[in-house]
Amino acid sequence: MLLASACAPMTRPTSVPGGDARAIETALSRHIAVLSSDAFEGRRPGTEGEAKTLRYLAEEWQAIGLESGTNDPANPWYAPVDLVLSMPSSGSVSFTASAGTVNLPADAVTVFGTQRRDLVRDAPLLFVGNVAPVEPIELVGRVPMLNYAGPASFERIEHLASSGASAVLVMGSKADLAPLIEARSHGAYRLASDDRPLAPVVLVVREAALAQPGVKPFAGRFLDADRPDFKPTALPLTLSLDTRAQLSDVRTHNLIGRLPGRDPAAGAVLVLSHWDHFGVCRPEGSPDRICNGAVDNASGLAMMTELARLLARGPRLDRDVYFLATTAEEWGLLGTHAFAAEPPLPLSSLVGAFNLDTGALAPRGRPVAVVGQGLAPFDAEVRRVIEATGRQIAGDATAVRFLRRQDGWALLQADVPTVLVSGSYADEELLDRFLRTRYHQPSDTIEGIELGGATEDVLLHLALIRHFADKGRYPPRAE
Ligand SMILES: [Zn+2]
Numbered sequence: 352m353l354l355a356s357a358c359a360p361m362t363r364p365t366s367v368p369g370g371d372a373r374a375i376e377t378a379l380s381r382h383i384a385v386l387s388s389d390a391f392e393g394r395r396p397g398t399e400g401e402a403k404t405l406r407y408l409a410e411e412w413q414a415i416g417l418e419s420g421t422n423d424p425a426n427p428w429y430a431p432v433d434l435v436l437s438m439p440s441s442g443s444v445s446f447t448a449s450a451g452t453v454n455l456p457a458d459a460v461t462v463f464g465t466q467r468r469d470l471v472r473d474a475p476l477l478f479v480g481n482v483a484p485v486e487p488i489e490l491v492g493r494v495p496m497l498n499y500a501g502p503a504s505f506e507r508i509e510h511l512a513s514s515g516a517s518a519v520l521v522m523g524s525k526a527d528l529a530p531l532i533e534a535r536s537h538g539a540y541r542l543a544s545d546d547r548p549l550a551p552v553v554l555v556v557r558e559a560a561l562a563q564p565g566v567k568p569f570a571g572r573f574l575d576a577d578r579p580d581f582k583p584t585a586l587p588l589t590l591s592l593d594t595r596a597q598l599s600d601v602r603t604h605n606l607i608g609r610l611p612g613r614d615p616a617a618g619a620v621l622v623l624s625h626w627d628h629f630g631v632c633r634p635e636g637s638p639d640r641i642c643n644g645a646v647d648n649a650s651g652l653a654m655m656t657e658l659a660r661l662l663a664r665g666p667r668l669d670r671d672v673y674f675l676a677t678t679a680e681e682w683g684l685l686g687t688h689a690f691a692a693e694p695p696l697p698l699s700s701l702v703g704a705f706n707l708d709t710g711a712l713a714p715r716g717r718p719v720a721v722v723g724q725g726l727a728p729f730d731a732e733v734r735r736v737i738e739a740t741g742r743q744i745a746g747d748a749t750a751v752r753f754l755r756r757q758d759g760w761a762l763l764q765a766d767v768p769t770v771l772v773s774g775s776y777a778d779e780e781l782l783d784r785f786l787r788t789r790y791h792q793p794s795d796t797i798e799g800i801e802l803g804g805a806t807e808d809v810l811l812h813l814a815l816i817r818h819f820a821d822k823g824r825y826p827p828r829a830e
Pocket of ligand 1: 647681791
């Protein structure tokens with residue numbers, strides 16, 4: 352494989368013999384071992400881990416025969432993305448009920464602001480439960496309060512924080528809140544170009560809150576959140592806060608490669624996968640301080656790279672295929688938003704995009720789920736291609752939970768037809784076990800990683816990209 356890739360031949364057979372599955376799996380494992388090694392420091396944007404990650408991928412992609420896809424001679428391969436990092440420095444929070452101030456023990460409340468100074472005075476609390484959506488409730492000037500309900504809450508907190516609320520209050524057990532506090536204490540990124548207000552987040556330990564005399568009279572309402580007919584409810588409490596944070600500029604990059612097609616005027620296909628993860632994510636003295644992100648998302652990068660190799664070795668395609676390794680996905684799909692804001696080609700010329708994220712969970716022989724299904728006109732065609740390969744398509748009950756938590760969501764918002772096709776999102780049990788035990792933790796390492804499904808998903812994407820890059824089989828996108 353290595354010899355063949357060095358000179359990027361364009362005339363290899365289309366079919367992939369079964370024996371190649373083992374070679375793909377070996378290559379996936381090799382990439383993941385490198386990208387998730389401690390030497391790459393958890394691939395945090397703006398660190399030496401970023402430089403190593405992008406250098407590794409760029410070298411692999413060049414050897415495969417890709418060209419720079421930035422279409423910017425000043426910045427080949429690496430498209431700069433400017434972020435602002437806010438590091439919390441100090442903060443105070445107080446609650447007032449009709450009977451007076453509600454005093455919580457200092458270690459039961461943690462606050463993270465996002466501006467140099469965030470100031471909130473007497474904003475009313477609105478209990479929004481566990482997971483139910485709050486739209487179309489007006490949040491401006493209010494403080495939505497939710498029960499922490501596992502990792503799904505991360506994205507909800509982000510969503511609430513950017514919807515005009517004065518602050519977002521998260522209540523959970525000490526153990527639940529610890530990883531949130533740990534993650535936020537290393538700072539939060541946003542796009543430098545993004546001037547939307549982003550609300551501070553207040554974390555409150557449930558047991559301590561419920562023990563307060565001022566809270567007891569309405570504590571029962573927190574249990575209502577589990578009722579199927581739950582409706583957001585105003586609480587007789589207001590919140591005030593005053594926080595300070597240090598802001599600094601961070602330059603990070605999307606890596607963009609391109610496999611030139613025969614007829615670029617016929618449009619292009621995009622494959623994307625986020626390269627970033629949480630870096631050194633545990634405090635000094637912890638036994639393991641690095642969140643290596645082997646499954647999330649060294650696996651996706653490995654799959655994208657092997658897909659590029661197989662495509663480059665095969666017959667020349669009509670359309671260009673772009674390969675995009677995105678930055679800062681973990682902080683709100685920032686790299687993809689940046690790509691969509693300043694794309695290297697008109698977004699309307701993308702006939703379809705395929706995201707690869709968290710690919711290494713399912714074993715061989717499992718169905719795939721289609722995250723993003725039903726939101727773009729090319730979905731029916733995607734399903735047909737999948738079915739033609741013999742893969743089963745799972746129901747989308749699990750997949751739908753992840754729609755907004757993956758880069759494809761940012762592209763869908765920019766009207767680019769995008770799906771995430773993966774065996775990892777087809778099995779709720781498997782996925783939930785990963786979320787509970789390894790997701791965003793130092794334990795997401797290559798140890799015991801499963802590549803059977805990922806290998807099949809690479810071959811499935813080979814069929815998908817070949818199909819959508821063929822202007823005879825898939826006509827240009829209607830404007
Ligand atoms: Zn992640």
